[in-house]
Amino acid sequence: MxxxxxxxxxxxxxxxxxxxxxxxxxxxxxxxxxxxxxxxxxxxxxxxxxxxxxxxxxxxxxxxxxxxxxxxxxxxxxxxxxxxxxxxxxxxxxxxxxxxxxxxxxxxxxxxxxxxxxxxxxxxxxxxxxSSYPPIEGLKETKGIYNSTELQTLPEMPKKLGIIGAGNIGLEFASIYAMFGSKVTLFETGEQFMPKEEREVAEAVQHVLEDKEITIKLHAKATKVSNEKNQVRLETEDDGEFLFDAVLVATGRxxxxxxxxxxxxxxxxxxxxxxxxxxxxxxxxxxxxxxxxxxxxxxxxxxxxxxxxxxxxxxxxxxxxxxxxRQHVPYAIFIEPSFARVGLTESEAKKQGYQVLTNIAYVGGTTRSDIINDTRGLYKAVVNKETHEILGVTLFGDQAHELVNQVKMAMDNQIPYTYLRNQVVNHPVMSEIFNSLFDM
Missing domain, CATH: 3.50.50.60 (FAD/NAD(P)-binding domain)
Structure with a gap:
């Protein structure tokens, strides 16, 4: 030994x-x-x-x-x-x-x-x-079923891709493969898209994904998969049937x-x-x-x-x-444009008893959006009305994955939202959006 x-x-x-x-x-x-x-x-x-x-x-x-x-x-x-x-x-x-x-x-x-x-x-x-797999009939026997690791090894892009699960992994792969040219269908078992996120932002994400011609099926529980010639037949609880060249199972880890x-x-x-x-x-x-x-x-x-x-x-x-x-942990979903969040949503803050102020700033309202020719997305902030501390932000749009870290540092140090509202920053940059986002 x-x-x-x-x-x-x-x-x-x-x-x-x-x-x-x-x-x-x-x-x-x-x-x-x-x-x-x-x-x-x-x-x-x-x-x-x-x-x-x-x-x-x-x-x-x-x-x-x-x-x-x-x-x-x-x-x-x-x-x-x-x-x-x-x-x-x-x-x-x-x-x-x-x-x-x-x-x-x-x-x-x-x-x-x-x-x-x-x-x-x-x-x-x-x-x-x-990877964690749901109890779907035929999942182990059917060819053309992949987890996120296996899908990345395919030498050829699937022309039609089905994705079971609309969490972080499912959303990222849907965005990536749609941009490569795959016809992507995303299956979400719940009745809401991105149910844990701010409704306004989730709806904006859904619209952008649908603009990429990604089909989003809500309340769509996959129950059975099988092979039909060289394709995968996917059946849902409501008797829906779909054919794909490949199916990604992205139901968590x-x-x-x-x-x-x-x-x-x-x-x-x-x-x-x-x-x-x-x-x-x-x-x-x-x-x-x-x-x-x-x-x-x-x-x-x-x-x-x-x-x-x-x-x-x-x-x-x-x-x-x-x-x-350990203080506030931010996370990002690398769809295009990116999504990021740190802290509480408005509904979570209210459930915890906070009196809140909220505001939304649209990416299209920034000078930066004209320069990059991308007006998609919006940022939402939630602050404590009594203490002026930032309780959370949800960001969707250009540079969201970077800018969320600035807010995280402000939250960690109990810096009031007015500090970000009043900051003088260089121009034209996306972080200028904080001047309007925190103008409550």
């Missing part, structure tokens, strides 16, 4: 961050990744970066084949960089195999041709998440814990399979930590990296970060 100061299961961005910080202090670290095509994690290989390359190139009117090649080239380069950074680190042993728990502090690694047992006082779990054999430990998981942690991301087992998607909740790379920094500070004695002190 080999002994280490620390073992990290999963080679994502959080794992790399922890490994870098621990080895700088001369900790001997074992880093385990079961798939050589996933060095660097989901963001590098199948998520943030490759999908945003496709989105960028689709927006730039580049062909699907050229965009796919660039996506693959950049992904391979980044993956190789991640691998090399750990391979060259004299304090890291990189294992390409499946790691699972034998006991609270002993890990078994299946390397294919042999098994290794590793032991460490500190263990970090960064195994991410995996779940913590990737199935192979970890957590039952052999004292680690506790919640009802959705997420590993439960305390304020320092420590599990029920002392010195065993979980970070990122495997905890459940937010599934963003920047959360994983922030988790890693919190854990490293705690383990290395700094201990000035706590999960409970």
């Amino acid at each position: 080999k002994k280490y100061d620390a073992i990290i299961i999963g080679f994502g961005q959080g794992a790399r961050t922890i490994a870098t910080k621990l080895t700088a202090k001369k900790w001997k670290v074992a880093l385990i990744e079961k798939n050589e095509l996933m060095y660097g994690g989901s963001c590098v290989n199948i998520g943030c970066i490759p999908t945003k390359i496709l989105e960028h190139d689709a927006r730039e009117k580049k062909g699907y084949a050229a965009a796919l090649k660039r996506r693959n080239d950049v992904t391979q380069r980044n993956r190789n960089t991640e691998f090399t950074s750990m391979q060259k680190n004299e304090w890291v042993d990189l294992y390409t195999g499946t790691g699972s728990f034998k006991s609270n502090h002993v890990i078994t690694v299946d390397l294919g041709d042999r098994m290794e047992e590793l032991e460490a006082e500190y263990i970090f779990i960064d195994t991410g998440s995996e 779940k913590p990737n814990t199935a192979y970890l054999k957590l039952e052999k430990t004292d680690i506790v998981v919640d009802e959705k399979g997420g590993i439960q942690v305390n304020d320092f991301l420590e599990t029920a087992v002392e010195h065993v930590f979980a970070l990122g998607d495997v905890r459940g909740g937010y599934q963003f790379t920047y959360i994983t990296i922030n988790d890693a920094k919190l854990i490293a500070d705690h383990v290395l004695g700094k201990r000035d970060r706590k999960l409970s002190e």
